[in-house]
Amino acid sequence: MRQAAHPPATAAQQAALGASAAEPRPRHVLVWYKETAQGRAALQHAQSLAVTAAARLTVLAVVTRERTDIGCASCRQSAAIWNHEMEEIAREALVAAAGALGRAASVAYEIAAGSKADAIATAAARGHADVVVLPWRRPRRLVRVERRVWTSAFASAGCGRS
Numbered sequence: 001m002r003q004a005a006h007p008p009a010t011a012a013q014q015a016a017l018g019a020s021a022a023e024p025r026p027r028h029v030l031v032w033y034k035e036t037a038q039g040r041a042a043l044q045h046a047q048s049l050a051v052t053a054a055a056r057l058t059v060l061a062v063v064t065r066e067r068t069d070i071g072c073a074s075c076r077q078s079a080a081i082w083n084h085e086m087e088e089i090a091r092e093a094l095v096a097a098a099g100a101l102g103r104a105a106s107v108a109y110e111i112a113a114g115s116k117a118d119a120i121a122t123a124a125a126r127g128h129a130d131v132v133v134l135p136w137r138r139p140r141r142l143v144r145v146e147r148r149v150w151t152s153a154f155a156s157a158g159c160g161r162s
Contacts, residue, residue, distance in 0.1 A: 013114045025099040026130035031058050032120050038135035043097055046133040047104065055158045058127055059097045060117045061090035087111065121156070 033039050043059065050057035063086040066079035095108045101107055108127075112119035114136035124132050 001030045001091065002120050011139070018063070024130075026050075027053075028056045028058065028127055028129045029053070029133065030058045030060055030120070030127060031133040032135065033061055033093060034135055035093050035096055036135060038137070039098060040123045041134050042135040043100060046131075049057045049131060049133070055130070056106050057101075057104065058110055058123070058129065059094060059101075059112050060120065060123050061097075061109075062116050063077035063087060063090045063111060063113050064115075065113045111128055116151075118156075 028047065029046050029050040031042055033043050046057060046059075049055070064085075065083045065086065068076050068079045068083065070076070071079070090111045092146070094111070097108065098107075110123060112123045113120070120132065123129070
């Protein structure tokens with residue numbers, strides 16, 4: 001696949017990214033996309049980062065899956081149908097993301113299954129993402145606990161190791 005050529009970042013763009021001459025530019029930006037205003041803002045921000053740094057961009061949709069190996073036949077069938085529907089919703093979200101981004105050449109779309117933290121961390125580690133962009137959320141009382149969950153998920157997925 002041919003990648004589109006991007007002009008080098010201007011000093012203003014580097015300053016906006018918080019980049020200095022000694023700081024390496026990201027080579028891969030991963031964004032968790034949800035069909036919300038915050039998700040669209042995260043997508044636009046990730047695209048801006050990727051274009052400025054001439055980096056790859058991966059748009060990720062996360063789905064939860066129900067187990068299909070336990071329960072009665074009816075329960076297993078319902079879980080399979082649920083899983084299929086969640087995949088369809090994720091595909092539709094990625095189609096919406098593609099529409100918002102236009103015809104960007106270096107964009108990959110991916111669906112990951114599992115808990116949000118684990119799925120995003122695993123996708124980031126697998127793709128060697130330098131930057132992960134998440135939709136903004138209003139801070140809650142359990143921020144410290146949640147931060148530990150995210151840190152643990154990223155550490156167990158191998159992120160941040162050389």
